Amino acid sequence: MARMGEEAPGALRFGQDRVVEWYHSSHSVVDPSTADPGTRRRSLRLQSDPQESRGLRDRIRAFLADSGLGEQDGEDLVLAVQEAFTNIVRHAYDGAVDGEVEIRLEDHPEHVEIVLRDWGRKPGPEDLAPREPEELRPGGRGLHLIHRCADRAEWDLSLEEGTSLRLVKNKEAAK
Amino acid sequence: MKVEQRTVKGIPVLDVSGDVDLSTSPDLRRRLLETLGPASSRLVVNLEDVSYMDSSGLATLVEAFQSARGHHGNLALCCLSQRLRRIFELARLDSVFPIHEVESDALAFLAEEPGG
Numbered sequence: 001m002a003r004m005g006e007e008a009p010g011a012l013r014f015g016q017d018r019v020v021e022w023y024h025s026s027h028s029v030v031d032p033s034t035a036d037p038g039t040r041r042r043s044l045r046l047q048s049d050p051q052e053s054r055g056l057r058d059r060i061r062a063f064l065a066d067s068g069l070g071e072q073d074g075e076d077l078v079l080a081v082q083e084a085f086t087n088i089v090r091h092a093y094d095g096a097v098d099g100e101v102e103i104r105l106e107d108h109p110e111h112v113e114i115v116l117r118d119w120g121r122k123p124g125p126e127d128l129a130p131r132e133p134e135e136l137r138p139g140g141r142g143l144h145l146i147h148r149c150a151d152r153a154e155w156d157l158s159l160e161e162g163t164s165l166r167l168v169k170n171k172e173a174a175k
Numbered sequence: 176m177k178v179e180q181r182t183v184k185g186i187p188v189l190d191v192s193g194d195v196d197l198s199t200s201p202d203l204r205r206r207l208l209e210t211l212g213p214a215s216s217r218l219v220v221n222l223e224d225v226s227y228m229d230s231s232g233l234a235t236l237v238e239a240f241q242s243a244r245g246h247h248g249n250l251a252l253c254c255l256s257q258r259l260r261r262i263f264e265l266a267r268l269d270s271v272f273p274i275h276e277v278e279s280d281a282l283a284f285l286a287e288e289p290g291g
Binding site for chain 2: 051057079145
């Protein structure tokens with residue numbers, strides 16, 4: 001996995017400061033053999049139903065309450081997760097409400113990491129290219145918000161089925 | 176989410192409360208587009224009691240704003256919480272909408288605008 005500032009193999013660069021990485025081998029988010037024992041984890045499973053949105057946000061907030069992430073950073077991350085969930089509902093599962101969604105939360109000493117996994121249709125690179133936010137059109141702001149609200153947003157398109165999106169928010173002291 | 180409508184000095188005001196997200200924005204969209212039309216193209220949306228909004232809510236407001244402008248009117252937002260204002264800033268919509276601190280300013284702004 002590429003570190004901040006490095007490019008993963010096959011990475012596409014969007015703009016000066018943002019790299020969207022395509023991993024060519026599947027990666028495990030949590031490897032128990034190397035996992036930091038100080039890391040707090042939680043896993044959620046839900047369906048791709050818009051009605052899950054409120055409960056999802058509440059559960060993310062409950063997890064973040066003990067993370068040490070500031071209130072604004074925490075709410076920004078909640079918004080990023082909501083936007084990622086919206087994309088899964090609308091695009092990966094085309095509005096079907098029974099698609100499977102797994103969300104893994106990890107509270108590391110210096111950052112919080114949230115991975116959203118679906119088993120629906122993969123986005124194409126053109127779908128992940130952020131649009132100009134100044135454009136006055138109703139839709140298309142979700143991706144922009146994901147990039148604004150998370151310090152890192154990486155899509156793994158190499159999975160046999162579906163997609164995972166890794167969101168990272170650094171804690172204040174680590175910035 | 177709840178949406179209630181009242182009229183102040185001939186201008187409709189929608190009071191929105193709760194969370195505007197993927198599951199509730201279709202209802203807000205319906206209410207906004209019902210209110211706006213050739214005969215009523217000015218609208219204040221009071222967001223004082225909105226605690227959360229995502230891109231589907233923002234898209235709904237952009238669509239209503241375009242509808243009002245299309246009918247030669249305007250749409251003004253007021254009373255955004257600090258958090259909501261940040262969401263508009265993150266989406267770079269804070270300079271697109273007329274946003275007022277208090278409802279009376281939004282009403283005064285629209286009173287100067289054309290439209291029914």
